[in-house]
Amino acid sequence: MRRFIPATAVLSEKTKYSLPLRRWRWRCFSQVAQKEFDNKGGVVVPKMPSFDYAPPPYTGPSAAEILSKRKEYLSPAMFYLYNKPLNVVDGKMQYLFDEKGRRYLDAFGGIATVCCGHCHPHVVDAIVNQTKRLQHSTILYLNHAIADLAEALANKLPGNLKVVFFTNSGTEANELAIMMARLYTGCHDIISLRNAYHGNAAGTMGATAQSNWKFNVIQSGVHHAINPDPYRGVFGSEGEKYAKDIQDLIQFGTSGNIAGFVSEAIQGVGGIIELAPGYLPAAYKIIKKAGGLCIADEVQGGFARTGSHFWGFENHGVVPDIVTMAKGIGNGIPLGAVITTPEIAEVLTRRNYFNTFGGNPVCTAAGLAVLNVIEKEKLQDNAFVVGSYLKERLIALKDKHDLIGDVRGRGLMLGVELVTDHELKTPAKLETLHVLDQMKEIGVLVGKGGFYGNVFRITPPLCFSKEDADFLVDAMDYTMSKM
Numbered sequence: 001m002r003r004f005i006p007a008t009a010v011l012s013e014k015t016k017y018s019l020p021l022r023r024w025r026w027r028c029f030s031q032v033a034q035k036e037f038d039n040k041g042g043v044v045v046p047k048m049p050s051f052d053y054a055p056p057p058y059t060g061p062s063a064a065e066i067l068s069k070r071k072e073y074l075s076p077a078m079f080y081l082y083n084k085p086l087n088v089v090d091g092k093m094q095y096l097f098d099e100k101g102r103r104y105l106d107a108f109g110g111i112a113t114v115c116c117g118h119c120h121p122h123v124v125d126a127i128v129n130q131t132k133r134l135q136h137s138t139i140l141y142l143n144h145a146i147a148d149l150a151e152a153l154a155n156k157l158p159g160n161l162k163v164v165f166f167t168n169s170g171t172e173a174n175e176l177a178i179m180m181a182r183l184y185t186g187c188h189d190i191i192s193l194r195n196a197y198h199g200n201a202a203g204t205m206g207a208t209a210q211s212n213w214k215f216n217v218i219q220s221g222v223h224h225a226i227n228p229d230p231y232r233g234v235f236g237s238e239g240e241k242y243a244k245d246i247q248d249l250i251q252f253g254t255s256g257n258i259a260g261f262v263s264e265a266i267q268g269v270g271g272i273i274e275l276a277p278g279y280l281p282a283a284y285k286i287i288k289k290a291g292g293l294c295i296a297d298e299v300q301g302g303f304a305r306t307g308s309h310f311w312g313f314e315n316h317g318v319v320p321d322i323v324t325m326a327k328g329i330g331n332g333i334p335l336g337a338v339i340t341t342p343e344i345a346e347v348l349t350r351r352n353y354f355n356t357f358g359g360n361p362v363c364t365a366a367g368l369a370v371l372n373v374i375e376k377e378k379l380q381d382n383a384f385v386v387g388s389y390l391k392e393r394l395i396a397l398k399d400k401h402d403l404i405g406d407v408r409g410r411g412l413m414l415g416v417e418l419v420t421d422h423e424l425k426t427p428a429k430l431e432t433l434h435v436l437d438q439m440k441e442i443g444v445l446v447g448k449g450g451f452y453g454n455v456f457r458i459t460p461p462l463c464f465s466k467e468d469a470d471f472l473v474d475a476m477d478y479t480m481s482k483m
Contacts, residue, residue: 091118171199239279265312271450272415307384307411
């Protein structure tokens with residue numbers, strides 16, 4: 001059993017030195033996010049980096065009033081984080097502000113959605129200017145915004161991936177991709193991975209493989225392969241060994257021919273799990289042999305978030321047949337897309353297929369602005385540099401705190417898994433909630449995920465700085481040191 005130190009405002013010398021020495025290994029802090037010490041040597045709360053923006057005064061309803069309305073008028077399925085729900089009323093770049101004007105470092109990015117930064121001026125201008133000129137018509141008429149974004153996206157993808165169909169969300173994009181694979185191949189069976197999340201509609205719920213995201217409704221034709229999880233998986237980081245399970249599923253669970261295979265390169269909802277090296281090339285080879293199409297779900301990992309590449313699948317050296325995307329594509333605007341080859345795209349001409357809001361001029365104008373900002377401000381480079389730095393700092397924190405079992409991911413898509421036992425890898429569920437809540441009190445917002453709810457999901461806007469990274473790690477360190 002772990003021993004917890006009662007939470008106090010300041011750790012005394014006696015308490016500090018009663019803990020294992022490794023917990024208090026000296027290290028350097030940044031000048032901006034450095035910890036301060038009181039005149040007795042106790043550690044006090046880390047300081048947030050300075051930021052030259054103050055939101056206008058908020059005059060709307062209080063958090064209590066909003067929560068009351070939410071409980072009365074909104075679905076009870078809508079849940080919220082923290083013991084005291086946060087009322088967010090303003091945002092600027094990597095920061096959010098509550099009703100009292102208090103600033104928070106947003107290390108969750110609206111669930112890996114805000115990539116350029118909250119209310120980025122170029123994205124806002126694109127939205128406002130297009131809204132003033134034409135808010136909505138229909139794709140039955142011509143408009144340059146949808147064509148311009150389609151061309152820009154096609155130029156970001158390899159091979160013959162150049163035909164775009166716009167949707168409103170990642171769920172819609174994955175639904176369409178799965179249907180297209182089934183139509184193109186004439187087969188019904190889809191293979192996805194255990195622990196995957198691909199959406200919550202009829203087809204995507206079938207591809208999702210976590211019981212807490214699946215309702216007891218008909219979900220046919222999906223087989224779930226062993227997850228190539230380097231931390232908890234039976235084969236560790238040996239990706240090719242996991243791929244054999246796909247072959248077994250095809251031979252013993254299907255007719256021998258399948259429609260396709262869908263996977264993320266880094267599982268987001270599943271707890272920021274990067275697929276074991278060598279897995280995707282081996283898996284794609286098996287899928288192709290069985291006549292299936294390979295679908296890359298880039299809803300969370302796309303748009304430069306991994307830093308080293310623009311798309312997550314590129315980190316594995318594979319080229320999919322279909323790519324789905326959402327979230328980061330619009331920086332918060334409801335926008336998604338499916339991109340495939342001309343041959344595969346042709347299947348939708350067999351019947352009429354239409355999406356009223358897919359390709360809306362305001363949303364596509366925002367999407368093009370996002371691509372321009374990513375390139376102009378070199379956000380992919382920043383995601384790589386700052387993400388690598390942040391990961392190194394988190395790994396150092398793992399060496400200091402037994403509560404941290406694993407640090408993983410790449411770029412600015414990182415996960416920190418908490419466990420109470422390193423050998424058994426027992427999920428530290430309550431501890432995760434405690435640290436999450438206490439970091440919010442300090443001023444840092446992170447997400448929570450994984451099947452057991454014991455993984456911090458760190459997916460901030462790509463404008464995140466090294467000073468922000470220091471503040472995040474120091475806040476986590478401070479919170480864990482008080483336990």
